[in-house]
Amino acid sequence: MSVVLNEVRKGFYxxxxxxxxxxxxxxxxxxxxxxxxxxxxxxxxxxMADAGLLAAAGEATGGGDLVIAIRxxxxxxxxxxxxxxxxxxxxxxxxxSASAAWRPRTIRAAIPALPGANLALISVPGAFAAxxxxxxxxxxxxxxxxxxxxxxxxxxxxxxxxxxxxxLVMGPDCGTAIIGGTALAFANVVxxxxxxxxxxxxxxxxxxTCQIAQMGGGIAHAIGTGGRDLKAEVGGITTLMAIDALSxxxxxxxxVVIGKPPGDEVAASVLDRLGTCGKPAIVCxxxxxxxxxxxxxxxxxxxxxxxxxxxxxxxxxxxxPELQPRKGGLVGLFSGGTLxxxxxxxxxxxxxxxxxxxxxxxxxxxxxxxxxxxxxGDDEFTQGRPxxxxxxxxxxxxxxxxxxxxxxxAILVDVVIGYGAHSDPASEMAGTLAAHPSDTPVVCAVTxxxxxxxxxxxxxxxxxxxxxxxxxxxADAARWALALRD
Numbered sequence: 180m181s182v183v184l185n186e187v188r189k190g191f192y193x194x195x196x197x198x199x200x201x202x203x204x205x206x207x208x209x210x211x212x213x214x215x216x217x218x219x220x221x222x223x224x225x226x227m228a229d230a231g232l233l234a235a236a237g238e239a240t241g242g243g244d245l246v247i248a249i250r251x252x253x254x255x256x257x258x259x260x261x262x263x264x265x266x267x268x269x270x271x272x273x274x275x276s277a278s279a280a281w282r283p284r285t286i287r288a289a290i291p292a293l294p295g296a297n298l299a300l301i302s303v304p305g306a307f308a309a310x311x312x313x314x315x316x317x318x319x320x321x322x323x324x325x326x327x328x329x330x331x332x333x334x335x336x337x338x339x340x341x342x343x344x345x346x347l348v349m350g351p352d353c354g355t356a357i358i359g360g361t362a363l364a365f366a367n368v369v370x371x372x373x374x375x376x377x378x379x380x381x382x383x384x385x386x387x388t389c390q391i392a393q394m395g396g397g398i399a400h401a402i403g404t405g406g407r408d409l410k411a412e413v414g415g416i417t418t419l420m421a422i423d424a425l426s427x428x429x430x431x432x433x434x435v436v437i438g439k440p441p442g443d444e445v446a447a448s449v450l451d452r453l454g455t456c457g458k459p460a461i462v463c464x465x466x467x468x469x470x471x472x473x474x475x476x477x478x479x480x481x482x483x484x485x486x487x488x489x490x491x492x493x494x495x496x497x498x499x500p501e502l503q504p505r506k507g508g509l510v511g512l513f514s515g516g517t518l519x520x521x522x523x524x525x526x527x528x529x530x531x532x533x534x535x536x537x538x539x540x541x542x543x544x545x546x547x548x549x550x551x552x553x554x555x556g557d558d559e560f561t562q563g564r565p566x567x568x569x570x571x572x573x574x575x576x577x578x579x580x581x582x583x584x585x586x587x588x589a590i591l592v593d594v595v596i597g598y599g600a601h602s603d604p605a606s607e608m609a610g611t612l613a614a615h616p617s618d619t620p621v622v623c624a625v626t627x628x629x630x631x632x633x634x635x636x637x638x639x640x641x642x643x644x645x646x647x648x649x650x651x652x653x654a655d656a657a658r659w660a661l662a663l664r665d
Contacts, residue, residue: 181212182257184249185237186265191245192218193268194302198245199565203572205264210256211249216264218304219244222328242306286314300363301350302326308351309333316346324350324405325364331412334405338416347420353403354381357388360398365568367597368630372397374489375431377421379404379438382515382556382595383465383482386626386653387437390486393628393651399431400424409441409449419452426456434460435489437482437517440467450476461488465520480528482521483654497655499662500648502620504588506665510581511552511591512574514567515626515653518593519554522657526550529661552591553577568600571607578608582617588664589620593653596627596638605638609645620663622648624656 198216205214215232217223219240227233232248240246247264251257283289286299299315301308305328312322322341329351341348349356355378356363360371365381369392376398378384384401391398402421409415418436425431434456436449441464453460454473461477463485464470472478479485487494509526513519523533533550554560555567555574567574574592581590594604601607605625612621623642627635639649650656 181231181250181252182254183232183234184251184257184261185232185234186247186261187219187236187240188245188247188268190243191268192243192303193245195304199569201264201267203565203570204267205249205260208256208260208263210252211260212252213250214260214264215246215248217246217248218242219246220304220306220328222305242304286311286318286320290318290320297321298323298358300325305329305351309337312337312348312350313340316341316344316348319346321347322349323353323356323363323403324348325353326350327352331407331410334407335413338408338413342416342420347402347424348417349403350405352407353405355384355401356403357384357398357401359400362598365595365597365599366401367392367626367628369628370397371399371430373399373430373432374435375399375425375428375433376401376435376437377404377418377425378402378436379406379408379418380465380517382593382626383437383463383517385595385597386482386515386518386521387435387486387489389626389628390483390652391489394486394490394492396490399428404438406439409438409445411442411445415441415445415449418449422449422452422456426458432458433489434458435485436460436462437485438464439520440464446470461485465517466524481524481654482517483652494654496658497651499659500620502648502663504663504665505620507586507588508549508551509589509591509660509664510584510587511550511657511660512577512581513552513554513593514556514571514574515593515595516554516556518595518624518626518653519552521653522591522660523552525654525657526552526661531661568595568604571601571604575607575611578611579615582612582615582619582621584619587619589622589660591656591660592621592623593656594623594625594627594638594642596625596633596635597631600633603633603638603641605633605641605645608647609641612645612647620648621646622650622656622660622663624650624653626653 202216220242237246249257249260299320300323301311302325305326308326308329315322338348354365369388404417408417425434453476463479629635
């Protein structure tokens with residue numbers, strides 16, 4: 180019978196990404212069935228309870244407490260894993276290292292330490308994120324909120340106050356930004372240039388900025404807004420403020436807006452603002468129909484079209500590999516939600532029906548002929564686990580299952596590199612392919628640049644060496660997968 184141990188550390192906070200990586204390391208120990216190091220918020224306690232990880236000690240925690248939760252085959256394995264987790268948390272920082280320098284624990288203390296700063300990056304549990312962002316904007320700082328699980332009502336109140344103060348609030352759940360050439364959170368190393376981007380999508384921003392960089396262009400700023408900013412309740416507050424900021428910035432010669440289709444009223448506000456900004460503009464509301472677009476604004480329908488339009492170039496699709504088409508379905512396994520959406524648009528425009536929402540997609544997994552596109556970065560797949568851009572384990576599990584099927588024409592995947600992403604996702608995928616030999620073609624695109632820590636060319640070479648057909652863009656990869664289907 181499994182043994183569950185919990186230990187609680189009151190008022191002990193660590194970034195969720197660091198906790199997830201430590202959780203995976205502890206879970207890999209011999210005899211450990213599952214492990215989680217999570218802040219004790221109600222949502223996290225529910226996740227741990229559902230995973231069979233919550234004991235009495237962990238049930239009585241608050242959002243500011245850290246829960247170490249272990250489930251193992253026996254008491255000895257559970258205790259050894261708990262001891263290792265505690266030792267890692269208690270390990271002293273190396274004397275004299277850069278990380279040993281004093282770090283302020285509050286925004287109030289940080290401002291005197293860095294008086295020239297004008298932006299605060301907020302990455303705390305969602306229950307506390309709005310309060311920390313409010314402290315920042317009231318002290319004259321713009322705020323980027325990486326945290327998710329922030330109530331919508333708090334986002335609305337915060338953004339309305341920030342608008343009154345003339346401060347941008349990027350987020351909540353804002354995963355990507357490039358401000359003045361500095362990449363924040365999940366972003367790529369791209370040149371400075373003349374294109375300003377406003378995006379409700381993190382991987383959408385990454386794909387467009389990387390495609391622009393590969394065409395020789397550059398980015399003035401890429402301003403993330405958070406995925407809910409275009410909702411009717413929020414009203415596109417950050418999107419509209421970002422358009423105004425880029426309109427006033429002489430370094431931004433063209434403006435790009437990327438997001439999911441907003442409601443009619445919000446869409447009209449965004450299009451009106453773009454039409455009167457005085458600069459050429461491109462708008463891509465992924466999955467939207469053709470709209471009534473004002474003069475000076477171009478509507479695009481894929482990320483590839485958006486990057487090409489920003490560079491003033493036509494789309495030039497690259498021919499698919501010369502392989503014998505196969506009968507069967509297509510399975511897409513994506514770490515980027517907007518990359519998944521772009522593939523769906525291309526497949527549907529070609530006349531194919533696509534299952535994408537997770538329950539429907541699971542129901543289709545065993546049926547020959549289906550097109551199933553899964554966003555494995557969706558909350559359903561990441562509860563209590565790292566995002567697949569950080570830790571590809573979730574995606575590799577689905578990939579191994581797909582490789583074992585004999586009814587697929589092709590498997591479509593993405594690889595996203597850059598800051599914050601896994602150090603070598605191509606090698607992880609190559610290992611899965613080697614462990615599960617299959618004659619099903621695997622088609623992939625890498626979102627990234629040569630200057631990224633993982634290097635676009637190194638990732639591409641490793642994938643090709645593993646037998647993967649690597650397309651130059653996510654849109655090309657979707658078209659290649661279609662071409663392999665009889």
